[in-house]
Amino acid sequence: MSPNILEVCGLNKRFGGLWATRDLSFILEEGEQSAIIGPNGAGKSTFFNLLSGYHPVDSGKIIFNGRDITNQLPHHIARAGISRAFQVSNIFSKLTVLENIRSAVQSRMGRTFDLFSKADRIGREETERILSLCLLTSKRKIPAGELSQGDKKKLELALALAGKPKLLLLDEPTAGMSLEETRETMSLVDRLNQEFHLSILFTEHDMNVVFSHAYRITLLHRGEVIVTGRPEEVRRNEKVQRIYLGERPE
Ligand SMILES: Nc1ncnc2c1ncn2[C@@H]1O[C@H](COP(=O)(O)OP(=O)(O)OP(=O)(O)O)[C@@H](O)[C@H]1O
Ligand SMILES: [Mg+2]
Structure with missing residues (x-):
C-alpha cells in the first residue's frame, strides 16, 4: 500500500x-x-x-x-x-497564455526573470513544458481573456501545475x-x-x-x-x- x-x-x-x-x-x-x-x-x-x-x-x-x-x-x-485549479481569478486576462504561465512559474521560483541566468533558462524550459503538456502551445500568444471556456480551464490547470504540486x-x-x-x-x-x-x-x-x-x-x-x-x-x-x-x- x-x-x-x-x-x-x-x-x-x-x-x-x-x-x-x-x-x-x-x-x-x-x-x-x-x-x-x-x-x-x-x-x-x-x-x-x-x-x-x-x-x-x-x-x-x-x-x-x-x-x-x-x-x-x-x-x-x-x-x-497543494495546488488548486480552476479558479478563474488566477488568470490575468490581458496577459497572453505564455505570460500567465511564465509569471506563475516565476512566482514559484520567487524572483524575476533575468534573460541570461541559469534559473531563467530552467524557468523558460518549464514554461514550455507546461504549455505543451496542457495543449496550449498554439495559443501561447493569445490574451487569456480571449480564450474559449475549454482553453481557459486548460490554462487554469497549467497555472496550478506551475506551482509544482x-x-x-x-x-x-x-x-x-x-x-x-x-x-x-x-x-x-x-x-x-x-x-x-x-x-x-x-x-x-x-x-x-x-x-x-x-x-x-x-x-x-x-x-x-x-x-x-x-x-x-x-x-x-x-x-x-x-x-x-x-x-x-x-
Ligand atoms: N463563505 C460561506 N459563508 C456562509 N456559508 C457558506 C460559505 N461557503 C459555503 N457555505 C455554505 O456551506 C454549505 C456547503 O457549501 P459548498 O459550497 O461547500 O457546497 P458544494 O458541495 O461545493 O456545492 P456545489 O455542488 O453547489 O458546488 C452550503 O450550505 C453553503 O451555502
Ligand atoms: Mg462547490
Missing part, C-alpha cells in the same frame, strides 16, 4: 448554524486519483477551501505529506505542495464544457496522475466523468461522509442512490 499523502481527521466547519463539514475524515494515498461527490451544498468546495487554507477550520486536523497544515495560510499550503485539487474541472472539451481535459488529468504520479482529488457533478476517472469515490451529504469506496461499491450503495433521488439517508 502507498503512504498517505493526505490524512484528514474529524474536520468540522460551521457557517452560522449550518455544518458545512461535520466530523469529516478522509484519506488519500500517494498517487491516487479520487473524487468527492454530493448534491449542491454538500460541502465539497468547503472541504477544498479548508484543505487549501482559504477558510480556517473550527476543529479537526489536516496532515499533508506527513506535516500538520491545519489552519496554515494559503501560500504556505501552496508551497508545501504534489496534490492537485480540482473543483468541478469540466463544469461548462462541451463533451469534447470534457474528454480532452479529463484525459489530461489522467495523464498527470498516471505519467507524472500527481495525487489528484476532484469534485464533479457529471457522474460519467466521476465513474470513469476516479479510483475511489467519497460521497458527502450535509458535510458528512456517507460512503467511500471503489466506483462499483459506491454505485451499488443504497444510500447513494437515495441521496441522488433526493431522499434523506438514515
Whole structure:
C-alpha cells in the first residue's frame, strides 16, 4: 500500500448554524486519483477551501505529506505542495497564455526573470513544458481573456501545475464544457496522475466523468461522509442512490 499523502481527521466547519463539514475524515494515498461527490451544498468546495487554507477550520486536523497544515495560510499550503485549479481569478486576462504561465512559474521560483541566468533558462524550459503538456502551445500568444471556456480551464490547470504540486485539487474541472472539451481535459488529468504520479482529488457533478476517472469515490451529504469506496461499491450503495433521488439517508 502507498503512504498517505493526505490524512484528514474529524474536520468540522460551521457557517452560522449550518455544518458545512461535520466530523469529516478522509484519506488519500500517494498517487491516487479520487473524487468527492454530493448534491449542491454538500460541502465539497468547503472541504477544498479548508484543505487549501482559504477558510480556517473550527476543529479537526489536516496532515499533508506527513506535516500538520491545519489552519496554515494559503501560500504556505501552496508551497508545501497543494495546488488548486480552476479558479478563474488566477488568470490575468490581458496577459497572453505564455505570460500567465511564465509569471506563475516565476512566482514559484520567487524572483524575476533575468534573460541570461541559469534559473531563467530552467524557468523558460518549464514554461514550455507546461504549455505543451496542457495543449496550449498554439495559443501561447493569445490574451487569456480571449480564450474559449475549454482553453481557459486548460490554462487554469497549467497555472496550478506551475506551482509544482504534489496534490492537485480540482473543483468541478469540466463544469461548462462541451463533451469534447470534457474528454480532452479529463484525459489530461489522467495523464498527470498516471505519467507524472500527481495525487489528484476532484469534485464533479457529471457522474460519467466521476465513474470513469476516479479510483475511489467519497460521497458527502450535509458535510458528512456517507460512503467511500471503489466506483462499483459506491454505485451499488443504497444510500447513494437515495441521496441522488433526493431522499434523506438514515
Ligand atoms: N463563505 C460561506 N459563508 C456562509 N456559508 C457558506 C460559505 N461557503 C459555503 N457555505 C455554505 O456551506 C454549505 C456547503 O457549501 P459548498 O459550497 O461547500 O457546497 P458544494 O458541495 O461545493 O456545492 P456545489 O455542488 O453547489 O458546488 C452550503 O450550505 C453553503 O451555502
Ligand atoms: Mg462547490
